[in-house]
Amino acid sequence: MHAYIFSRVSRIRMGALWRKGWKVLGPRSCVIRGFAVEHQSFSVREKKDGITELNLAPADSLWTTARDGAVRLRMEVAGPASEPPVTTISMFQDAVQSFGNRPAMAVKRDGQWQTTTYFQYYRQCWAAAKSFLKLGLERFHGVGILGFNSPEWFIADIGAIMAGGFPVGIYNTSSSDACLYVAKNSASNILVVEDHQQLEKILQIEEQLPHLKAIVQYRHELKEKRPNLYTWEEFMRIGSDVPDSIVDDIIASQKANQCCMMAYTSGTTGAPKAVMLSHDNITWLVKMYGKDTGMQEQEIGVSYLPLSHVAPQFFDLWMPMCFGGTTYFAKPDALKGSLVDTLKEVRPTQFFGVPRIWEKIKATLETTISSSSFVQKPVSAWEHGTGPAARLSHVNGTSSQPWGSPLADSLVLKKLHANVGLDRCLRCQTSSAPILKDTLEYFSALNLPILEVYGLSESSGPHTVSIPSDFRLTSCGKTVSGCKTKIYMPDKNGNGEICYGGRDVFMGYLNMAEKTIEALDEEGWLHTGDIGKFDQDGFLYITGRIKEIVITAGGENIPPVPIEDRLKKEVPIISNCMLIGDKRKFLSMLITLKCTIDPITLEPKDELTPEAIKFCQQLGSQSTRVSEVVCSKDPLIYKAIQEGLDRVNHRAVSRAQKVQKWIILEKDFTQEGGELAVLPHTLSPFLPLGPTMKLKRPAILSMYEKVINELYKQ
Incomplete structure (x- = not known):
């Protein structure tokens, strides 16, 4: 090991070391020969006498697929990326x-x-x-x-x-x-x-x-x-x-540059891949993310x-450990209804939820507002008065008070927040799937802004982050300090593939060199497969996914997710929908309705959800089952879907992006059925709830081939 260990270095001595090929790493008093920086990685242990000792683990590459391998850390001479690496146990x-x-x-x-x-x-x-x-x-x-x-x-x-x-x-x-x-x-x-x-x-x-x-x-x-x-x-x-x-x-x-844990991807395009994360991946990112988001002790x-x-x-697990926080465990039936009860007991200072969870919390708040005159009247006045201005301020990321009266804020907003256990929550966060803009606006109006974060399993967690004092609605925030993000081959509008760089980028896929090389380019950039762009202030927006682009017979490239999301927003009885049209003359849509899920098998039942039944009743329909809607082609439901689709088509930028035909399937998509899987490359977890998962498009095309062919018959 070519290392020089000392506690203090004069500027003259430092210059002499540089001339001899040594490099000073970071703000601490430690130097190491330049060769080691290029071809070795190391962990750092602080001695009692203030001297920093470097323990090197041989590594010639930024990636490895061996379980006992080590990688070269992406350290820099100064700044956040120069922080000394440590192991998780340290x-x-x-x-x-x-x-x-x-x-x-x-x-x-x-x-x-x-x-x-x-x-x-x-x-x-x-x-x-x-x-x-x-x-x-x-x-x-x-x-x-x-x-x-x-x-x-x-x-x-x-x-x-x-x-x-x-x-x-x-x-x-x-x-x-x-x-x-x-x-x-x-x-x-x-x-x-x-x-x-x-x-x-x-x-x-x-x-x-x-x-x-x-x-x-x-x-x-x-x-x-x-x-x-x-x-x-x-x-x-x-x-x-x-x-x-x-x-x-x-x-x-x-060593900090060796594997610490493995996380398996969903395997949407083959066998699941074991994402290998190093000790440094975890400890460095936790520290940087915590600093950026203002994490406090306890x-x-x-x-x-x-x-x-x-x-x-x-x-x-890791974030509380770094900052001395406390993790409360919810009940095993949390996702079946008990989560809000736990939140009300615990009153967390930070809460991470996928979009479907925020939709459920929103429903709870709406029920509270509609059933309480004490809350209903002020909120109604707020919605028609101060609310829109507050929404605009939150869209712009400002922290202006959303209510004109501190008394109203304390008596009404705090009561609402407490009703879902978020009255002392400093950071409400979301990720894993597109969240509806009106959901973001709803919580912002109630002074509970939901902050979007974005990252991959392969980036060890969040790579971009939104914070209360600096965010934009529908943006997934700015790059975490010390990390790097670039847009690869941007088009004229600035859209291109999002690529990650930095010490959060994973070691490689266990025993899968080919897949690892597909994910990491020669310079070590991690290609996410997501399409996005930056605005002038450095906020990142995800606008599509490379493998999800539909290319029509006329050669028009159409991102399906925005169209699908708009239709689900327009017609709330829809659970999942998938745009069809690759190499076809026009676009069509497969649609499923919101139904209850068997808690044991996680298979979709025939019964519509209470939310879906309420939607039917508002239209005057008596349908309570998916089969009733499909078999009778319930005219009220079918009309509502067509009208919603008409509104979506009205916003289409070209005729080629308008959906001309659609069909309601007899059952919803599920993971067990083979239609859904975890979003690849997302840091967020899978839930047995359709709206938070990725469509396995090739599998659906194969499973419903006959149905799709019927849509395209002359």
């Missing part, structure tokens, strides 16, 4: 030292909130690490975690890292085959499951997992005792005789989105 140790007696987590059990301090949290992760080692976890192998968010999920995650393995989240509703793929691909030695329902999935595939050594169930008692199957209590005790020095040595050997969040994805891990 960040955790700093948190324990700074916030040891503060609550790190809280979960409600037997009607009471049970809290865990940072000191207790660390000790439990340490015990889990020893138990993983006792059960045979090998270095750079996976620990699969299958279940709803809980303290045990966090402890298994961090414990796996401490023991030298990788935490690998598996989505709750994954089939046995999906679990098999992830567990096998990640070479998971141990699988941690929530309950017997999840355990059964693993037992069906156990014999096909050559690396599997043990299974741990973290909720409820085991229904049947089996070899290598443990309860959580048994698991936490089993490693007690493992020497602490073994865990110490593993932690000391970890902030509070609610964990309810699937932890198998990068976003909830970023916001629920």
Whole structure:
């Protein structure tokens, strides 16, 4: 290692070092030979005497597909990207030292909130690490975690890292085959499951997992005792005789430019890909994002989105750890109705929700307003008076008071905010799918602006961010400090592919060199596949997606998402719609209606949702089922859809962008049905709710080929 370690450097000495080929890295007193900057990456550990020591891990490339590989960090000489890299466990140790007696987590059990301090949290992760080692976890192998968010999920995650393995989240509703793929691909030695329902999935595939050594169930008692199957209590005790020095040595050997965790993509165009994130990817981005958004100590969040994805891990696990916050775990039925109850109890200071969640919160607020005269009259006056001006101020990102009277603000707005548990929320955030502009305007008018963020699993989390003092409606914000964003091959309007650069860009896809090279160009830029542009103030707007462009027979390029979103906004009974027209003479549309979802199978039912039934009743229709609408071609519903489509067509920029035919399908799109999947390259998690997911367009074209061909018959 060619390094020079010192605490102070004079300008003369620094100049001499530069002439000899040395480089000074960042604001700290540390230098390293230029060759090392180009061909090595390193972690940094601060010594007690103030001297900074560099521990290098050999790395010749910005990417790797090897589980035990290392990458060259994208560090810079000065600025945010020059921050010394640290491992996640080092960040955790700093948190324990700074916030040891503060609550790190809280979960409600037997009607009471049970809290865990940072000191207790660390000790439990340490015990889990020893138990993983006792059960045979090998270095750079996976620990699969299958279940709803809980303290045990966090402890298994961090414990796996401490023991030298990788935490690998598996989505709750994954089939046995999906679990098999992830567990096998990640070479998971141990699988941690929530309950017997999840355990059964693993037992069906156990014999096909050559690396599997043990299974741990973290909720409820085991229904049947089996070899290598443990309860959580048994698991936490089993490693007690493992020497602490073994865990110490593993932690000391970890480098910030090595893999820390894996997150699996949805596999919309093939097998799921394991996104490898380094320690530095996580710790550096958390720090930068926290600074940009004004994170304070002791902030509070609610964990309810699937932890198998990068976003909830970023916001629920790593961000609080960096800033000494507390994560409250929602109930397992949060997405079925209990989330608002938890929010009202916890009153978070920050809250991240996908668009569908904000739509549900909006519905709750509308119900409150309509049923309370105390709220209804002032809000009505507000909507017809001060409201529009306030909306405009929020569109422009200003922070002017939306109400003319502080008394009205405190008595009415605070009451509304409290009704959904957001009365002390400093940052309401969203991502993962386009959110309707009127939803953004609605919350802005109520002084609860929703801030859009944008990022990929491959960018370790958010790459652009909106903050309360600097945002624009429909924009996903500005680039996080130290990160880089460029528009590749922009057209005359400034639209082009969005590309990412910086220390948040992932290491590579596990064992998939070809896919990694497709994502990263020769200069290390990550190509997102999303189309966007910057405005004059540096705000980024997403305007489409490369693979979703429809090219008609006449050669016109048409982005389908804006048209689909406009129709859903115009006709609220529509759940999903997909524009058809690639290589066709005109555009058509497949439409599905909002229906209830079976909570067990997640399959769509025939019954319309209460929202959809209300829409029907407002039109004078008595339909309550999808089949009733489709079989009778309910004239009132069909007329409403056509009128909505007429309004969308009226806004079309050309005749080629007008939809000429459409059909209502007999059932909604779902992931289980093969029509929906997680948005590729998004940081936000999958939810079993159509509007928050990406259409698997090639699959839908194949599945509904006969229906589509009927639309194009002369």
